[in-house]
Amino acid sequence: MHNIEKAYQARSTFSWAKEIPDSIFLNEVLPYRVFSEDLDDWRGDFYDRFSKYVTNSKTIKDAIVAINKNIRDEVKVDYNTQRKKADQNPSESISQGMASCTGLSILLIDALRSVGIPARIAGTPNWHDNRGNHSWVEVWINGKWYFTEYYPDKDLNYSWFLADAGKADPNSKEHSIYAASYKPAATSFPAWSETEVYADNVSQRYIDLFNQQYSQQLKDKSYTRLNVTMYLSKDQCQPEGRTKCNVDIFQGNDQIGGGSTATKLQDANDHLTFIVKKNQSYTLRYSNKSGPTEKKVTVNDEPLNVILYFN
Structure with missing residues (x-):
């Protein structure tokens, strides 16, 4: 009551x-x-x-x-x-x-x-x-x-x-x-x-x-793509060498996205893609063989392709 x-x-x-x-x-x-x-x-x-x-x-x-x-x-x-x-x-x-x-x-x-x-x-x-x-x-x-x-x-x-x-x-x-x-x-x-x-x-x-929202961002010229791929090692940088990895993207302390990279079973053009603002810096947080790690990247005017390695 x-x-x-x-x-x-x-x-x-x-x-x-x-x-x-x-x-x-x-x-x-x-x-x-x-x-x-x-x-x-x-x-x-x-x-x-x-x-x-x-x-x-x-x-x-x-x-x-x-x-x-x-x-x-x-x-x-x-x-x-x-x-x-x-x-x-x-x-x-x-x-x-x-x-x-x-x-x-x-x-x-x-x-x-x-x-x-x-x-x-x-x-x-x-x-x-x-x-x-x-x-x-x-x-x-x-x-x-x-x-x-x-x-x-x-x-x-x-x-x-x-x-x-x-x-x-x-x-x-x-x-x-x-x-x-x-x-x-x-x-x-x-x-x-x-x-x-x-x-x-x-x-x-x-x-x-x-x-x-995705289509609106792509039409906005202040945004571009950030593509992420993880390979097993530097000597396996071909589609068959890709492996799954959970990646979170941050701008400052704020998480703005997350996802998993493509594996060798997926199309060679299949990337983990984030739509981000141009001329900004971001932090990618993920785990490799050594454990949790991060990579800082800066996106300019053109789409950015980021390569990560597990080993």
Whole structure:
């Protein structure tokens, strides 16, 4: 009852919450659970914590930005894979001061829901190149869903992972993008426990969004391609000598992308490609035979081909 009372208090308090359709409120604001986490009486505490940040917000997007901007300093939880489990509830993450992407997403979603903002968890069980899973947050604004993360990018629908999400396979349960649902839905989201999590397959929306942003960047003359290939060694620099390597690209402290290099089984013209701004410096982080390493590169006006070696 306390969860219901506080949810309706938020709905009657904030202008954007009053305008949310019942179908959205009941599925993406009212629910007490986001994913497969243990139950937690979070709503009253979070209403008290986060309502102050949205008091002066004029629109739902203003409120989203305000919560996203302040959540880390409010709860003092940071990304750390040493957390006790993946699908932590808010109390578990706050008590440890750490969480991984699923726990961080649950924190942000509960903070948003506490002030009447529809939010849900989205993610993939495994990226298209088998680099592992990832979870993030979707928010509802005037009939459309947008994505963000606990550590926000420059705007909604921007993040380092979009290039990977844009290569999702809607026909593969392992490589699809899902958005969780409290009510029964068309499919289920592979969770971290035996708890069934209803979900919708939203892969195509991410594919379309990536293609749209990708084409816009290619038309923008201030961007170019950075192609990455890894060979087994310097004396094996031919297509048959290529090997898979997970590479993350950073600009300063901010990750702007990631992916896997092509193997010998892929087309000789298949490269790990990043679309980057010209006349900028970047850091590639990867692992070779010696362990984790990095390579700094500067991109000028022309496309840059970067060669890495495993041995």
